[in-house]
Amino acid sequence: MQHFLTTESLSKDQLTNILDTAESFTNVDGGTVKKIPLLRGKTIVNLFFEASTRTRTTFELAAKRLSADVLNINISSSATVKGESLLDTLRNLEAMHVDMFIIRHQDSGAAEFLSRHISPHISVINAGDGRHAHPTQAMLDMYTIRKMKGSFDNLKVAIVGDLLHSRVARSQIHALKTLGAKEIRIIAPRTLLPARIESLGVKVFHKMEAGLKDVDVIVMLRLQKERMQGALLPSEHEYFNLFGLTQERVALADNDVIVMHPGPINRGVEISSEVADGPQSVILQQVSYSIAVRMAIMSMLAGHQP
Amino acid sequence: MQHFLTTESLSKDQLTNILDTAESFTNVDGGTVKKIPLLRGKTIVNLFFEASTRTRTTFELAAKRLSADVLNINISSSATVKGESLLDTLRNLEAMHVDMFIIRHQDSGAAEFLSRHISPHISVINAGDGRHAHPTQAMLDMYTIRKMKGSFDNLKVAIVGDLLHSRVARSQIHALKTLGAKEIRIIAPRTLLPARIESLGVKVFHKMEAGLKDVDVIVMLRLQKERMQGALLPSEHEYFNLFGLTQERVALADNDVIVMHPGPINRGVEISSEVADGPQSVILQQVSYSIAVRMAIMSMLAGHQP
Amino acid sequence: MQHFLTTESLSKDQLTNILDTAESFTNVDGGTVKKIPLLRGKTIVNLFFEASTRTRTTFELAAKRLSADVLNINISSSATVKGESLLDTLRNLEAMHVDMFIIRHQDSGAAEFLSRHISPHISVINAGDGRHAHPTQAMLDMYTIRKMKGSFDNLKVAIVGDLLHSRVARSQIHALKTLGAKEIRIIAPRTLLPARIESLGVKVFHKMEAGLKDVDVIVMLRLQKERMQGALLPSEHEYFNLFGLTQERVALADNDVIVMHPGPINRGVEISSEVADGPQSVILQQVSYSIAVRMAIMSMLAGHQP
Numbered sequence: 001m002q003h004f005l006t007t008e009s010l011s012k013d014q015l016t017n018i019l020d021t022a023e024s025f026t027n028v029d030g031g032t033v034k035k036i037p038l039l040r041g042k043t044i045v046n047l048f049f050e051a052s053t054r055t056r057t058t059f060e061l062a063a064k065r066l067s068a069d070v071l072n073i074n075i076s077s078s079a080t081v082k083g084e085s086l087l088d089t090l091r092n093l094e095a096m097h098v099d100m101f102i103i104r105h106q107d108s109g110a111a112e113f114l115s116r117h118i119s120p121h122i123s124v125i126n127a128g129d130g131r132h133a134h135p136t137q138a139m140l141d142m143y144t145i146r147k148m149k150g151s152f153d154n155l156k157v158a159i160v161g162d163l164l165h166s167r168v169a170r171s172q173i174h175a176l177k178t179l180g181a182k183e184i185r186i187i188a189p190r191t192l193l194p195a196r197i198e199s200l201g202v203k204v205f206h207k208m209e210a211g212l213k214d215v216d217v218i219v220m221l222r223l224q225k226e227r228m229q230g231a232l233l234p235s236e237h238e239y240f241n242l243f244g245l246t247q248e249r250v251a252l253a254d255n256d257v258i259v260m261h262p263g264p265i266n267r268g269v270e271i272s273s274e275v276a277d278g279p280q281s282v283i284l285q286q287v288s289y290s291i292a293v294r295m296a297i298m299s300m301l302a303g304h305q306p
Numbered sequence: 307m308q309h310f311l312t313t314e315s316l317s318k319d320q321l322t323n324i325l326d327t328a329e330s331f332t333n334v335d336g337g338t339v340k341k342i343p344l345l346r347g348k349t350i351v352n353l354f355f356e357a358s359t360r361t362r363t364t365f366e367l368a369a370k371r372l373s374a375d376v377l378n379i380n381i382s383s384s385a386t387v388k389g390e391s392l393l394d395t396l397r398n399l400e401a402m403h404v405d406m407f408i409i410r411h412q413d414s415g416a417a418e419f420l421s422r423h424i425s426p427h428i429s430v431i432n433a434g435d436g437r438h439a440h441p442t443q444a445m446l447d448m449y450t451i452r453k454m455k456g457s458f459d460n461l462k463v464a465i466v467g468d469l470l471h472s473r474v475a476r477s478q479i480h481a482l483k484t485l486g487a488k489e490i491r492i493i494a495p496r497t498l499l500p501a502r503i504e505s506l507g508v509k510v511f512h513k514m515e516a517g518l519k520d521v522d523v524i525v526m527l528r529l530q531k532e533r534m535q536g537a538l539l540p541s542e543h544e545y546f547n548l549f550g551l552t553q554e555r556v557a558l559a560d561n562d563v564i565v566m567h568p569g570p571i572n573r574g575v576e577i578s579s580e581v582a583d584g585p586q587s588v589i590l591q592q593v594s595y596s597i598a599v600r601m602a603i604m605s606m607l608a609g610h611q612p
Numbered sequence: 613m614q615h616f617l618t619t620e621s622l623s624k625d626q627l628t629n630i631l632d633t634a635e636s637f638t639n640v641d642g643g644t645v646k647k648i649p650l651l652r653g654k655t656i657v658n659l660f661f662e663a664s665t666r667t668r669t670t671f672e673l674a675a676k677r678l679s680a681d682v683l684n685i686n687i688s689s690s691a692t693v694k695g696e697s698l699l700d701t702l703r704n705l706e707a708m709h710v711d712m713f714i715i716r717h718q719d720s721g722a723a724e725f726l727s728r729h730i731s732p733h734i735s736v737i738n739a740g741d742g743r744h745a746h747p748t749q750a751m752l753d754m755y756t757i758r759k760m761k762g763s764f765d766n767l768k769v770a771i772v773g774d775l776l777h778s779r780v781a782r783s784q785i786h787a788l789k790t791l792g793a794k795e796i797r798i799i800a801p802r803t804l805l806p807a808r809i810e811s812l813g814v815k816v817f818h819k820m821e822a823g824l825k826d827v828d829v830i831v832m833l834r835l836q837k838e839r840m841q842g843a844l845l846p847s848e849h850e851y852f853n854l855f856g857l858t859q860e861r862v863a864l865a866d867n868d869v870i871v872m873h874p875g876p877i878n879r880g881v882e883i884s885s886e887v888a889d890g891p892q893s894v895i896l897q898q899v900s901y902s903i904a905v906r907m908a909i910m911s912m913l914a915g916h917q918p
Contacts, residue, residue: 031403034347035375041646043673054398057377061349061402064375069647069676071669085879092666092875095899096673097643263398267391287401337709340653341681360704363683367655367708370681569704573697593707 003115003124004297006133007175015179019143021296022289025065032065032291038299039068042099046072048127049105054263054287055127055137059102062294071098090114094122100301101125108132108167123301131167137262138171140293142179144286145217148258152176156254158185158211159202161221161243161270164192168262169221173200187211189243191233208243212252220245220261223270236269245271250280258282309421309430310603312439313481321484325449327602328595331371338371338597344605345374349404352378354433355411360569360593361433361443365408368600377404396420400428406607407431414438414473429607437473443568444477446599448485450592451523454564458482462560464491464517465508467527467549467576470498474568475527479506493517495549497539514549518558526551526567529576542575551577556586564588615727615736616909618745619787627790631755633908634901637677644677644903650911651680655710658684660739661717666875666899667739667749671714674906683710702726706734712913713737720744720779735913743779749874750783752905754791756898757829760870764788770797770823770865771814773833773855773882776804780874781833785812799823801855803845820855824864832857832873835882848881857883862892870894 007015025033044063046056056072063070075089093101100123103111108130115124128134142152149155157176159169163186176184177200184202186193198204205211212218223239233239250257259271259280267273276283313321331339350369352362362378369376381395399407406429409417414436421430434440448458455461463482465475469492482490483506490508492499504510511517518524529545539545556563565577565586573579582589619627637645656675658668668684675682687701705713712735715723720742727736740746754764761767769788771781775798788796789812796814798805810816817823824830835851845851862869871883871892879885888895 043676053379053395057379057399058402060377061375061404064349069673071672073665073669088876088879089665091896092899093669095896096670096903097900098673264394267394284397284401287398288403291402359685359701363685363705364708366683367681367710370655570700573700590703590707593704594709597708 001301002120003111004135004301005111005115005124005126007135007138007171007178008133010178012178012180015139015142015175018139018293018296018300019146021300022139022143022292025292025295026289031288032295035065035067037067039063039066039302042068042302043097044068044070044100044102044298045093045098046070047075047093047101047103048073049075049103049110050128052104052128055104058287058290059127059294062291062298065291066295066299068099068298086110086114087117090117094119098122100298102127104128106130125297125301128167131165131170133171134167134262135171135175136290136294136297137168138175139297140286140290141168141172141219141260141262142175143289143293144260144282145258147285147289148282149216152179152181155181155217156183156185156215157181157217157219158187158205158215158253159219159221160187160208160211160245162192162223163188163197163221164194165224166221169219172219173202177201185211185215187243189233189239208245208249209252212249215253216257218245218250218253218257218259220259220265220271222262222264223266225266240269244269245275247272247274247278250275250278260286263287307607308426309417310441310607311417311421311430311432313441313444313477313484314439316484318484318486321445321448321481324445324599324602324606325452327606328445328449328598331598331601332595337594338368338601341371341373343373345369345372345608348374348406348608349402350374350376350406350408350604351399351404352376353381353399353407353409354379355381355409355416356434358410358434361410364593364596365431365433365600368597368604371597372601372605374405374604392416392420393423396423400425404428406604408433410434412436431603431607434473437471437476439477440473440568441477441481442596442600442603443474444481445603446592446596447474447478447525447566447568448481449595449599450566450588451564453591453595454588455522458485458487461487461523462489462491462521463487463523463525464493464511464521464559465525465527466493466514466517466551468498468529469494469503469527470500471530472527475525478525479508483507491517491521493549495539495545514551514555515558518555521559522563524551524556524559524563524565526565526571526577528568528570529572531572546575550575551581553578553580553584556581556584566592569593613913614732615723616747616913617723617727617736617738619747619750619783619790620745622790624790624792627751627754627787630751630905630908630912631758633912634751634755634904637904637907638901643900644907647677647679649679651675651678651914654680654712654914655708656680656682656712656714656910657705657710658682659687659705659713659715660685661687661715661722662740664716664740667716670899670902671739671906674903674910677903678907678911680711680910698722698726699729702729706731710734712910714739716740718742737909737913740779743777743782745783746779746874747783747787748902748906748909749780750787751909752898752902753784753831753872753874754787755901755905756872756894757870759897759901760894761828764791764793767793767829768795768797768827768866769793769829769831770799770817770827771831771833772799772820772823772857774804774835775800775809775833776806777836778833781831784831785814789813797823797827799855801845801851820857820861821864824861827865828869830857830862830865830869830871832871832877832883834874834876835878837878852881856881857887859884859886859890862887862890872898875899
């Protein structure tokens with residue numbers, strides 16, 4: 001692998017290899033190993049066109065634990081001030097002999113666009129592009145599921161919420177299918193469903209009660225309030241009544257169900273505090289594992305480099 | 307010590323231990339030692355809800371000289387964008403397996419709140435919370451006083467200015483009392499005095515001429531213009547006439563008096579340039595010593611960690 | 613050298629020494645060497661009063677490749693919030709025992725002002741001050757020219773565009789003269805020419821066709837739109853018609869001409885995309901070489917330090 005742009009194009013072996021490598025960066029207590037010199041002398045650029053404390057921070061921590069130098073570039077506030085194009089910004093950073101770009105961008109396809117125009121010795125990691133993909137988030141979710149459930153065989157997974165705007169869900173669905181999950185369910189209001197979602201091989205539900213029955217994993221999506229345009233939803237309160245995850249609804253799932261969320265959570269909108277902080281929640285474990293998973297992807301890309 | 311939240315709860319031995327440890331990080335020329343590997347592999351998060359170049363920078367320098375990795379998170383500009391609560395932000399950073407939080411927050415009690423909710427292996431340092439405390443500033447002030455005066459016995463110290471809004475003064479008074487200063491005087495207009503200040507064991511003055519007589523240390527407080535609400539003061543000019551530190555007023559103190567200020571100074575408001583830049587001023591030494599003192603506190607907390 | 617403020621005051625030997633040192637930091641493939649421990653334990657402060665992703669980033673990369681610790685301080689957004697003067701900001705940073713300041717400021721003379729007030733053990737590098745100088749940019753341009761052309765003897769160089777506002781051009785002219793370039797031409801509209809420019813020993817042209825004839829190097833200047841005040845120019849389109857660099861105009865120069873630009877480029881304003889991305893362009897090489905040149909200047913200043 002030179003780049004890591006989407007979970008869609010990867011084989012089961014490749015995905016499993018990432019999970020195994022991440023495992024090797026994890027301590028017995030679930031934390032990540034302390035500083036190792038694997039990427040010493042490498043320069044990694046966090047190129048964020050959208051603000052994201054959590055994702056940026058975990059990439060920065062992952063890079064530093066691999067002993068790389070990290071440059072944080074927040075493009076919205078600096079580079080395009082002088083009217084430079086995305087490609088010119090890229091070419092200039094490339095000329096500085098950096099080794100890896102972590103890119104987050106509001107436009108679908110931005111990471112793939114950069115990867116097509118970049119020198120062969122530089123790697124691109126997609127940290128979220130528009131509504132398209134967020135593959136490192138999906139991989140840390142897969143890591144969390146494997147850690148909690150042992151394997152993907154026989155798993156029933158429900159993904160709940162704003163599928164229309166969710167790059168996370170797209171990447172999860174591809175990864176879950178490739179890794180062999182038995183059944184993937186989508187639970188969403190009709191207004192928040194992308195067209196032809198069934199073609200991805202998922203079952204669509206419009207009621208929590210039916211969709212959550214007997215599932216092993218519930219993946220809640222953040223209600224992307226800032227992205228909602230027009231009258232897709234009546235109100236947050238009504239959304240919670242129809243699609244919010246409550247303890248009563250969790251009880252419909254398998255006894256050992258785990259509850260996941262990419263964060264930041266909207267308490268009382270898509271999930272109740274009782275569930276978010278409850279015994280089935282693995283939301284903070286997801287954050288915790290995110291560093292090892294991102295270390296794994298970074299080091300595997302770097303290993304490919306000349 | 308797991309946390310460093312206030313000078314109030316600490317014994318004379320504990321405060322002296324911090325000063326002695328800071329001394330060990332200082333060169334013969336008064337600068338701090340160069341990089342040492344004491345905190346290698348540790349991750350320290352500067353979590354600033356209020357901007358402060360000076361405090362943030364000296365903490366960052368202190369952490370880097372101890373070879374720690376530093377994450378700067380300016381919450382006002384990023385994390386709460388998505389509406390996450392303080393506790394959720396904390397939980398997420400905690401899940402990233404960081405080792406220490408340096409927190410500055412506009413609300414009194416914020417650092418203590420976080421320390422009560424945090425995992426036992428993580429330390430919290432209070433870098434200023436509301437009007438409550440700023441204990442690392444107080445400790446660098448104590449360090450400066452001991453360096454200049456040798457000991458606290460027989461010392462008369464005057465703290466001058468906006469006591470009402472000053473977290474620095476509260477922390478200084480507790481530390482000075484514990485370390486055995488002979489007499490602590492407060493000089494302030496009635497409108498800038500907190501209620502029941504005498505209960506802290508200080509003498510209150512409302513005139514510079516009386517309060518400064520024969521003191522060994524003058525601690526000027528910054529006039530927190532941005533915090534002043536309502537008509538607490540007639541004008542900056544009149545404030546300077548009544549409570550500004552001039553060379554004539556310095557002459558009322560002991561011949562060897564030192565003049566301190568936590569910075570940034572308002573020239574011509576609480577202090578004249580002549581005094582700020584004069585021979586009695588140790589204002590820049592305070593900044594200089596701040597790195598060794600912060601290194602001391604960080605390394606002592608880390609030493610407590612498993 | 614204690615400071616690096618302008619190319620004006622330096623001898624041919626000094627300039628050549630910088631270029632030779634930069635060469636020693638360059639790989640056979642034109643990239644910079646990976647991390648070396650030359651400045652380990654040193655603290656370098658990027659003190660930027662004007663935003664500049666490119667310049668700030670290359671200085672940060674250069675410092676990190678020399679193993680220094682880097683502090684980024686963006687003054688417009690933080691330090692002067694509390695109304696502190698430039699000199700007080702400097703004194704405070706100085707008290708933190710930093711070793712080097714990289715300063716960019718909108719006022720001509722700011723770097724020189726700081727250098728006059730700073731302790732003897734601290735170095736100042738001018739990263740651009742008002743309309744005055746940008747000497748590290750000029751040195752990386754000299755490096756690029758020497759790399760491409762072998763030497764400065766017999767070289768005809770044309771500098772094209774907004775000379776009035778260009779600190780880059782001033783520094784280039786001084787460096788080119790000292791290094792022995794045969795002929796320096798200025799091509800600019802009368803409204804964008806500083807008074808008495810001829811006194812620097814350059815030939816002034818007002819038409820591209822005459823000025824570009826047989827030159828070996830074309831240096832395009834960025835049209836500093838944000839600095840233009842009043843009606844100095846009719847329109848961007850007309851500017852391009854009169855002074856934009858097109859492939860037809862490049863053809864007037866020497867067959868082996870190189871085209872340079874300090875970036876970021878305004879495509880279709882001062883330069884056509886065809887030229888910027890064409891075979892004569894060395895614009896990205898300039899960026900690439902900038903790290904080695906800045907490493908050279910930093911390490912030479914540090915070598916002078918006690």
